Amino acid sequence: MRLMLTSLFAVAASPALAAGDKGFFTLANTDFVVSIAFLIFIGILFYYKVPSLVAGMLDKRAEGIKSELDEAKALREEAQSLLATYERKQKEVQEQADRIVAAAKEEANNAATAAKDDIAKSIARRLAAAEEQIGNAEANAIKEVRDQAITVAVAAAKDVIAAQMDAKSSNAMIDDAIATVSEKLH
DSSP states (O other): OHHHHHHHHHHHTSHHHHHOSSOTTSTTOHHHHHHHHHHHHHHHHHHTTHHHHHHHHHHHHHHHHHHHHHHHHHHHHHHHHHHHHHHHHHHHHHHHHHHHHHHHHHHHHHHHHHHHHHHHHHHHHHHHHHHHHHHHHHHHHHHHHHHHHHHHHHHHHHHHHHHHOOHHHHHHHHHHHHHHHHHHHO
């Protein structure tokens, strides 16, 4: 209703009324014809309830937009929760990786220490074996020198005795040796 009154006053204040030679309310006046056609058009729109249909469509569109916004908000919240979950998992994985690296370093240090201990023990065993071999070689050398000295001494004693011995002293020595042997055997 307001719209009709507003349009009627707008037509009444038009410059065509101010001209004055023709009357405004005649069909010869194009402004009057256009005004009537406009009012009929507005009346048809109201008769078919076009404004309520347009308002309904706008309301439906607004509800659609609101539902899309709600869905977008829900998707955003879900994405944020997924992001938080992935960040938490990434943090846990990083902590686990740090623990694995620390354990590997500790294991490597322990292995290095064990290897050093094994090397030290191996060196000690080899030194002991080498000292034993040196001692055996020294004992063998001393034995060989003694054996050689004995051989040389026996040969020298043989030569000396052979040079000093005559037949008489030889027989006396043989008799002494036989007596000594017979005493020890009986």
